[in-house]
Amino acid sequence: MFSCSVSLRSRTSSTLSSDSPIKIxxxxxxxxxxxxxxxxxxxxxxxxxxVTVDELTADTIKFTLSNTDTSVAxxxxxVMLAEVPTMAIDKVEFMENTTVLHDDxxxxxxxxIPLTSEHAGFDTDSTDFDAAGLGxxxxxxxxxxxxxxxxxxxxxxxxxxxxxKAKEDSTLYVTSEALKSEFESRCKVAVGNDGENAHILIVKxxxxxxxxxxxxxxxxxxxxxxxxxxxxxxxxAYEPEVELNHKVYAEMSAEERADFVDACPKKLTKPYNPDxxxxxxxxxxxxxxxxxxxxxxxxxxxxxxxAKVRDRPQYFKFTVESTGALAPDKIVFRxxxxxxxxxxxxxxxxxxxxxxx
Amino acid sequence: xxxxxxxxxxxxxxxxxVPKVSMIKxxxxxxxxxxxxxxxxxxxxxxxxMQLLEDDEVIFSGYRVPHPLEPAIQLKVQTRSExxxxxxxxxxxxxxxxxxxxxxxxxFDSSLAQKRREFAAPPRGFx
Ligand SMILES: [Zn+2]
Ligand SMILES: [Zn+2]
Numbered sequence: 001m002f003s004c005s006v007s008l009r010s011r012t013s014s015t016l017s018s019d020s021p022i023k024i025x026x027x028x029x030x031x032x033x034x035x036x037x038x039x040x041x042x043x044x045x046x047x048x049x050x051v052t053v054d055e056l057t058a059d060t061i062k063f064t065l066s067n068t069d070t071s072v073a074x075x076x077x078x079v080m081l082a083e084v085p086t087m088a089i090d091k092v093e094f095m096e097n098t099t100v101l102h103d104d105x106x107x108x109x110x111x112x113i114p115l116t117s118e119h120a121g122f123d124t125d126s127t128d129f130d131a132a133g134l135g136x137x138x139x140x141x142x143x144x145x146x147x148x149x150x151x152x153x154x155x156x157x158x159x160x161x162x163x164x165k166a167k168e169d170s171t172l173y174v175t176s177e178a179l180k181s182e183f184e185s186r187c188k189v190a191v192g193n194d195g196e197n198a199h200i201l202i203v204k205x206x207x208x209x210x211x212x213x214x215x216x217x218x219x220x221x222x223x224x225x226x227x228x229x230x231x232x233x234x235x236x237a238y239e240p241e242v243e244l245n246h247k248v249y250a251e252m253s254a255e256e257r258a259d260f261v262d263a264c265p266k267k268l269t270k271p272y273n274p275d276x277x278x279x280x281x282x283x284x285x286x287x288x289x290x291x292x293x294x295x296x297x298x299x300x301x302x303x304x305x306x307a308k309v310r311d312r313p314q315y316f317k318f319t320v321e322s323t324g325a326l327a328p329d330k331i332v333f334r335x336x337x338x339x340x341x342x343x344x345x346x347x348x349x350x351x352x353x354x355x356x357x
Numbered sequence: 358x359x360x361x362x363x364x365x366x367x368x369x370x371x372x373x374x375v376p377k378v379s380m381i382k383x384x385x386x387x388x389x390x391x392x393x394x395x396x397x398x399x400x401x402x403x404x405x406x407m408q409l410l411e412d413d414e415v416i417f418s419g420y421r422v423p424h425p426l427e428p429a430i431q432l433k434v435q436t437r438s439e440x441x442x443x444x445x446x447x448x449x450x451x452x453x454x455x456x457x458x459x460x461x462x463x464x465f466d467s468s469l470a471q472k473r474r475e476f477a478a479p480p481r482g483f484x
Contacts, residue, residue, distance in 0.1 A: 046453050046456050046457055046460075047457055048457075048460055049457060049460055049461045049464065050464060051461060051464040051465045051468050052468050053465070053468045053469050053471075053472040056469070056472055056473070056476070063465070063468070065461075068457065068461070069404075069407050069408075070407075071403045071404045071406070071407035071408075072404055072407075072454070072457065072461075074400075074403065074404075075400045075401070075403070075404040078399070078400040079400060083367070083400070145364070145368070145371075220364075221367060223366055223367050224363045224364050224366065224367060225363060329469055332465060333462065333465070333466075336458055336461060336462045336465070337462075339400075339458055340455055340458045340459075342397070342400075342401055343401075343451050343454050343455050343458070344455065345377060346377070346378060346394060346397075346401070346405075346451055347448060347451045347452065347455070349376070349377040349378040350378050350392070350444065350447060350448060350451070351448075352378075353376065353378040353379055353380045353392075354380065354444045356380070
């Protein structure tokens with residue numbers, strides 16, 4: 001838009017002398033224009049966010065995001081928690097249930113079991129079908145409400161079966177292992193990696209009891225129901241920044257200095273080369289070790305300006321832990337994608353809303 | 358009985374009865390509009406507001422969630438002059454955020470690849 005208005009003006013000055021009065025009037029009118037609301041102005045200076053992955057395991061990722069605003073970091077966190085789509089059991093048909101838990105109770109417990117959600121992404125339009133003709137093999141699941149089917153179909157739903165009877169005298173533990181997916185390559189029960197507890201307990205049975213059901217897993221987001229949330233944890237923390245004033249330190253007595261250095265339980269501050277020049281100057285190791293005890297600030301009451309502790313601006317340390325539904329790095333990728341799609345929708349709908357005016 | 362469906366908090370009705378974005382021009386203040394964005398919350402509201410405040414042409418920008426049970430936000434924007442309309446400011450802000458997220462994704466991707474090379478494929482329990 002800026003470049004547009006500049007070119008208009010230069011054009012006017014060059015044409016004023018030669019053009020007819022009508023044309024001049026027209027140009028003058030253009031000078032006092034109300035600008036067309038549909039042209040996109042050059043965006044204000046873009047921030048260039050920095051990302052460093054610090055740690056990556058099967059279920060956790062830790063990364064540092066910097067050079068961006070708190071609102072962006074927070075939006076990313078909120079989307080990871082509540083708006084990254086996953087698969088979860090949403091409808092259950094009971095054929096037989098003689099356990100001590102009633103149907104609704106078991107249905108609720110089934111819903112909370114994490115299912116692999118690799119295919120709960122955004123590429124729903126792909127038309128690849130697998131060899132068995134069971135349904136789309138590569139494309140992502142549709143939301144059930146968006147799907148063209150009547151009730152459910154392989155494009156939007158995966159069926160799970162559970163059929164258990166207790167025949168032994170001892171207590172039978174029915175776990176998520178007993179839930180059999182009809183289409184394992186698309187969606188199945190996520191298995192934990194802590195051996196004995198890898199499977200989730202659904203119900204305990206005694207001899208003679210039985211449970212038989214069909215469960216239907218569908219795509220959804222955590223905002224609708226927490227069972228669709230892909231994260232156990234999604235948090236960011238600020239990093240403290242410790243600044244020490246050497247001038248103030250120089251005016252303290254050796255005893256006061258020793259006091260100050262010993263005050264921090266983390267021993268963050270330490271004398272600079274204690275043998276050579278005892279307590280003459282101070283330094284800190286990694287400021288990130290500071291647990292923000294603020295004990296050093298307590299000392300600063302007597303010696304103003306000795307220390308400053310504050311949050312490092314535009315610096316966020318993220319920790320994201322997966323439920324098992326999605327790999328932790330996938331959660332981050334998909335969250336960015338969800339955020340982008342939100343913005344794109346607003347951008348597109350804003351243009352048509354402005355046209356209506 | 359009057360409880361809306363759970364999915365109402367993030368999905369627009371299928372019959373297009375609710376527009377995603379609607380615009381109310383301010384009758385008293387020049388170059389000011391209030392945008393109502395349906396089915397969005399603090400996630401988008403705060404991000405947009407902060408981005409708009411980075412723009413020198415914007416003299417006011419704020420958002421609110423008018424009612425906690427209604428899944429919509431209101432974004433108010435006022436610009437310095439009519440050289441840049443509030444709608445243009447929002448469009449530029451949205452575009453800047455999209456660009457920023459692209460950078461964010463690419464840098465996350467390359468940092469992740471580097472991490473994987475350093476620790477030659479950690480054991481992965483997920484497909
Ligand atoms: Zn379907
Ligand atoms: Zn301390």
